[in-house]
Amino acid sequence: AQKVTQAQTEISVVEKEDVTLDCVYETRDTTYYLFWYKQPPSGELVFLIRRNSFDEQNEISGRYSWNFQKSTSSFNFTITASQVVDSAVYFCALSEPYNYGQNFVFGPGTRLSVLP
């Protein structure tokens, strides 16, 4: 069965600090896809990144970076030099291509508060 765990319920940091959000997943499939979404206070879900299970290269996009490790079933997200605008709930999600509808299983989310 699919499962996504985000053990950190809430994190508070001071602006300019680095912060890492953890995501651990469970799946029986060897091929799957992982995602991070941001939900700012306005409520919408904003796509941040997709990672395929066969591509373990880490990715950097500006202040954001992602560390994918299949050996530990983790897909962690780091924000460098955090800013107040990064304050949001961040969701990690898993999708399996052989699940016909390819729906997402979301983690419970981590609420990040960046204080000025």
Added chain:
Amino acid sequence: EPEVTQTPSHQVTQMGQEVILRCVPISNHLYFYWYRQILGQKVEFLVSFYNNEISEKSEIFDDQFSVERPDGSNFTLKIRSTKLEDSAMYFCASRATGTSGFSYEQYFGPGTRLTVT
């Protein structure tokens, strides 16, 4: 940039009433989804829709729920007889298809906040 739109942004209804939540997916997308998020909780899958039929549904999506694509652009979620516990944010999402079963990211609408009183 194309986006998923949802109407209304907020719907208040009385218990037992029927509601229809509307979504316009991104025009060249072929997979459509509804998710819900009870306040402060995680986003939960309700149903996926492809080729004019439901492809998968969760345990939450019981007989009081239905989906429809009445024309080439709209995708609706109907709740026949609302209950207090249906109060939540409902998100519509759509996804492009790719070759070889690739799972592209889902793009979410802004959500409809349903309040059942």
